[in-house]
Amino acid sequence: MGSHTIRELLPEDYEAALALWxxxxxxxxSEADSRENIGMFLSRNPGMSFVAEAGNELIGTILCGHDGRRGIFYHLTVRHDYRKRGIGRTLVECCLVRLKAAGILKCHLFVLADNSQGMAFWESMGFQGREDIHIYSRTINQ
Ligand SMILES: CC(C)(COP(=O)(O)OP(=O)(O)OC[C@H]1O[C@@H](n2cnc3c(N)ncnc32)[C@H](O)[C@@H]1OP(=O)(O)O)[C@@H](O)C(=O)NCCC(=O)NCCS
Structure with missing residues (x-):
């Protein structure tokens, strides 16, 4: 297994990123992961999302953006055969640098309740699971 590089996630990474996800x-x-909607997210948040590559293969992603107030992460993933080598940590740290440069000093993310590995990762990165907040969601009909 060779070394890896980190670079910004670009719209043309869509197919490889979707395959990894x-x-x-x-x-x-969800429908938010269509090519069009991922493109919209990237154009609203340029230079904030990253990929890890090994050779010509995409082996990690993170989507990052902000709304002018708080940052948000989606789709942090590292291909299983490249895990536990610090790639997830590096992807998150790249985003934190960009958020800080944009003046954003706090960020949030969602973890499915049965993803104990994901929770362990975020805790080791200094993120705190919130017991005091519930998430409410609503689909906006066409
Ligand atoms: C979560 C995930 C991205 C971590 O990627 P990774 O490259 O293996 O993580 P790193 O090697 O950078 O680990 C960073 C820290 O998290 C900890 N960690 C990583 N995976 C862990 C696990 N399965 N259990 C406990 N701790 C873990 C590491 O010990 C490390 O801490 P340290 O630096 O203090 O030793 C990867 O396991 C993954 O893709 N999981 C599936 C998708 C997912 O659950 N995403 C997150 C939910 S949004």
Whole structure:
């Protein structure tokens, strides 16, 4: 297994990123993951999302953006055969640098309640699970 590089996630990474997400158990995918909607997210948040590559293969992703107030992460994943080598940590740290540069000093993310591995990762990164907040969601009909 060779070394890896980190670079910004670009719209043309969509197919490889989607393939990786589809192979990742615990990654909730929805209509928000269409090519068009991912493109919209990236154009609203340029230079904030990252990929890890090994050779020509995409082996990690993180989507990051902000709304002018708080940052948000989606779709942090590292391909199973590249885990536990600090790649997830590096992807998150790249985003934190960009958020800080944009003046954003706190960020949030969602973890499915049965993803104990994901929770252990975020805790080791200094993130705190919130017991005091419930998430409310509503679909906006067309
Ligand atoms: C979560 C995930 C991205 C971690 O990627 P990774 O590259 O293996 O993580 P790193 O090697 O950078 O680990 C960073 C820290 O998290 C800890 N960690 C990583 N995986 C862990 C696990 N399964 N259990 C406990 N701790 C873990 C490491 O010990 C490390 O801490 P340290 O630096 O203090 O030793 C990867 O396991 C993954 O893709 N999981 C499936 C998708 C997912 O659950 N995403 C997160 C939910 S949104």
């Amino acid at each position: 589809q192979k990742t158990p615990g990654m909730g995918l």
